[in-house]
Amino acid sequence: MSDGFSVNIMQQQHLLEQRELSRDELIALQNKRTGVTVFQISWIMAFVCLIVVNLQLRGDFASWPPPGVEALEKVLPTLATVGLLVSMALTRSGLKSIQREQLSVFKSQWGVAIGLGAAFLAVMAFEWVTLPFSGQYSTVFRVMIAYHAIHTIVIGYIMIRVYRNAANYDAVHNWAVEAAAKLWYFVTIAWVLFYVVIYLI
Amino acid sequence: MATITRPLPGGARVDEHRPRLSEYLRWSVDHKIIGVQYMVTTFMFFIIGGSLAMLFRTELLTPQLDLVQNGQQYNQLFTMHGTIMIFLWVIPFFAGLANYLVPLMLGAKDMAFPWLNAFAFWIIPVAGVFMISGWLAGQAEAGWTSYPPLSTLFSGDGQTMWAISLHLLGISSILGAINFIVTIKNMRPEGMGYFQMPLFVWAILATSIIVVMSTPFLAGALTLMILDRVAGTAFFNPAEGGDVLLWQNVFWFYSHPAVYIMVMPGFGIISEVLSVHSRKPIFGYRAIALSSMAIALVGFTVWAHHMFTALTPELRIPFMITSMIIAVPTGIKIFSWLGTLWGGKLHLRTAMLFGLGFLSMFVIGGINGVMVAAVPFDIMVHDTYFVVSHLHFVLFGGSVFTIYAGIYHWFPKITGRMLDERLGKIHFWITYPAFFFTFFPMNILGMLGMPRRVAVYAPEFQTLNVIVSISAFALGISTFILIYNVFHSLAYGKRAGANPWRALTLEWATTSPPPAHNFIGDPVPFKNPYGYGTEAAFAYVKAIEDHFGAPDEPPLTRELTPKPASSGD
Amino acid sequence: MNQGNVNSNGRSMGMVWIIVAGLAIILGGLLLSTLTPDLFPAQGSMQAQQTDELFRFMLAIGGAIFLLVNGVLLFSVIRFRARKGDISDGPPIQGNTTLEFVWTVIPAIIVAVLTIYSYQVWTTNTAPQPNEKIVNVVGQRFAWSFNYDITADTLPEGVTLDDLSDDVRAQLADGQVISFSSPQLHTWVNQPIHAMLQTEDVNHAFWIPNMRIKQDLLAGRVTDIRFMPIETGVSRIECAELCGPGHGDMAGKVVTVDGEPVLQGAWLVVHADEQEYLREFFDPEAKRVLFPPADPVDLGRQILTSGKYPCSTCHTNTELGWSGNIGPNLNGVGSRAGNRIAGMTAADYIHDSVRNPTHFIVPGFSPLMPQFNDDPSQSNYMPESDLQAIIAFMLTQTQ
Ligand code: HEA
Ligand code: HEA
Ligand code: CUA
């Protein structure tokens, strides 16, 4: 899907909404959009905060992982990350599908997306449980993963609710889908930040 | 200049209608009800926080322990005093006032998310009561800044409750701020660009941006503290590889911006009050609006000036530089307000008196702030009463004075009644000197060498402490005059009418109090919210009066043609 | 409309007034700064002189700004106050670019000057000096102690290696140091000090008001601060960081004497005319450590009075001259301790109260006492020999 095309879709969507919705409804929709954006910008700072915590703590050690501690295993989490990115892309296409009123396409796309999300959670839960305690190194890891997982679970649950409700959305009335999708982007982006800090640097 | 903006497209007049008391006691999604709920609730917390101050000021009358039995009880008192005053009084009070005013000033029916708005409010009493009930579990005793390891390894369970409660208050504050940003961005009326917004709205916008960007850091820090206390992690325990400076960095990364959260809305109030009561356009509108943004921005880069005595020495200088820089945008505001007064027609009503009181006292706090920003000087006075003086000059002389100004200014709008001016002036003339003599001697105490957060002190400091305490009691008592005035005026106050101050911003273009959805019809804003001194403005105000009827006050001997503006020198 | 005429006249008059007012304000600031009496405690260090000058400078500037703002304010209130019944508006002036530029640039210049000046003071105050003496400062709830080292070269007057017991002599000959702690800090005029700060528990802040220095003690780190005393005398040391219930009681003393140390490197070797002072401080302390009394009661008393452990802040004991009230009164513990817990002798109970202080709490007190461990690698190390001596002393405290 080229970028030009998706911009086009966005414009079409706005035109459509302007045609179909009353002024109050339009304002309400716009408010929700802005609201979600502001929330995303705000709450990403909580993740940035944990990143800062991670960075400052490792500054107190001679090396990271601390001497004598084994580094985290990277393969599985990397796969999970890729899965989550795919899931995000599918979520996005799913939103487009709803806007084109292609319900069954939406269903299959979100089905996979949710499945990938669940797989991601399972992998990270496995990592969480199997990592041996190694002082600050494992604690920071556990707290960051758990913190992210709470968001994944809550927002994943919202995705599932929306998915179950799919029959009620059409080209104009699909705010719930859009919101769930945007929150899922948030989960993904927050994870990518964490991934970089936990596994790459 | 023939084009005359009229506030309302005509239409039916509505009768003034005050919501019933019971509406304030239950869940409501009307931003006006919520606004009042916020303000009344937080005022009660103010009295609680103030009473704690009265207790420890009594303790500090003598150099030994007498009122409290040990240092622990004393520490609990000021910890709760600081926390309550900041998180349950100043920050949420401003949120409440903004809740009431922002939709009105924008000519909107309500906030963008009414339900969320109510939810954000109801968190506050719950969290507040929870925090205060920490006394049953061993109240938090590590100061409002709660540095570990004191707060993690050496404090009672109240500390955990403190952290949970602050977490909730932070969330409330974020939800409120999101609501404001969305409302301000999307719900401005036709013809009101960003640079036609009242400066109070600008101030709330800047504040909300700070809130959404910084409060998550508080949430992060508190999460770690709670984990350290209950889940056995060791983020702040150096014995297990933790770092005590970690808390200080993250906490101040929130809490320094938070001090601007606590004063910026006050700046907004001052811009309204000074302009209206000196009948003159605000001087340098854009500069005031944009300096708020500058303060918000620079405010994120100064946090470590609270840690000058803990920070690695090489890092101290950069934070001194940024802290100094922030004086410049603040100065722009102060001078612009002075420019607003210059040549105006000053009506020294109580709201104005508190506004002027703010101007004269906040400078002292600000200058003290710049002094403590100078590293070598701060090395001496850090954690002494000098800092206590600074923080009260900016928080009481800044935030609380502006809150008082705001109360006197908007009480007529909120209740439909004027506050009694005579009582108001008595309130001011007790508060102002009592404030000064409570907090100014603290400067001297700090320089003489009295540390803060102590219940016992060297005997040579007693005289000054007695002066402070006695003035503090006077300050406490002066608050009752306001409370009495509020009840008295609710019952017997003069009717305010729609626009008693003859102001141009939209909240005055409706009845007092406004009807359920604020306006009948879509109001049309005057193109310059501070365009006093022009015929168009006069006509606009007159149109409001024609529409809603003139207030009882000021006297009816008014001249109905605008005088040519007299030049000011 | 003869406004123009008035205006041009007014403008030149206005200029004059602005200059006069500006000068008055600057003069006012200077006056404020010079007339303000010395608020700081007496200057005890080079750092103090620097800091105080900086303060005077800031006070002059701050005073001028205060006078400017409040002057304009008062003037406006008097001059522009609306008369009764006057409901007309002021002139519709929206702003003035020149003016706004001026009041942005001037404060910017002022803060730049302040920053540069402060930076200079800062570098002067913190620059490492030749011949610095290192002091080890230890803070713990709620007392200060200062650790001094005894080496074979710094034996007290009249003491030679031969006088010492075999194991002490072996230690010293081995190049090891024997250290003792003192509740006082000792400094010399014009002798730069480099203090290394460590805490046993929570954060504290090491503050000597007379020296205008302050530095936090951070749990898990060693921090440091430099100063150079310039006056003889005794000054207070205070704790400036909230550290718990006894924070306000956490005070100490610094004694400064005149004269320069003659030997390099040896912290405690001072000029001949300081011998008397030394005898008062170092020699007795060193002798006590080098020749411990044989009687455990005496040894216990010595340990307790040496300031090695912070007990005196919280407990009361008449014989030792303690008057703390954060923990239980120790007058008469000897007779009480045996009755507290069934099956525990007084000695066992006291032993347990030190090694595991939260185990039994005397009613009416909070579990605030630090735990003293037998393990040298942990904080609050107290060797068993010390504890036995302390118990022996405590058992004599009967009533
Ligand atoms: C409303 C709250 C508020 C506000 C607005 C400020 C404003 C400022 N504060 Fe303050 N501050 C606090 C609340 C606030 N502070 C609190 C609560 C603490 C203590 C926390 C604790 O430890 O418990 C604190 C502590 C504190 C410290 C740490 C002190 C210490 O613990 O040792 C420092 C250090 O730099 C500081 C600096 C400043 C500066 C530079 C400003 C500046 O923004 C001030 C700018 C204003 C002016 C300068 C006046 C107007 C300007 C002019 C008239 C222009 C001309 C002026 C010049 C050229 C100088 N503050
Ligand atoms: C907005 C914030 C705010 C406000 C309004 C105040 C208001 C007051 N503060 Fe507070 N204060 C802080 C914020 C605030 N403070 C903070 C953040 C700290 C730091 C805490 C810490 O170190 O952790 C602090 C610390 C602090 C200290 C230092 C304690 C210490 O370090 O040991 C002192 C000491 O005098 C003090 C005094 C007062 C007084 C006398 C008032 C007065 O203005 C209060 C007036 C009271 C009322 C208006 C209430 C109504 C009146 C009554 C109920 C009276 C009833 C009784 C009698 C008259 C007898 N405050
Ligand atoms: Cu040690 Cu306060």
Ligand SMILES: [Cu+2]
């Ligand atoms: Cu700050």
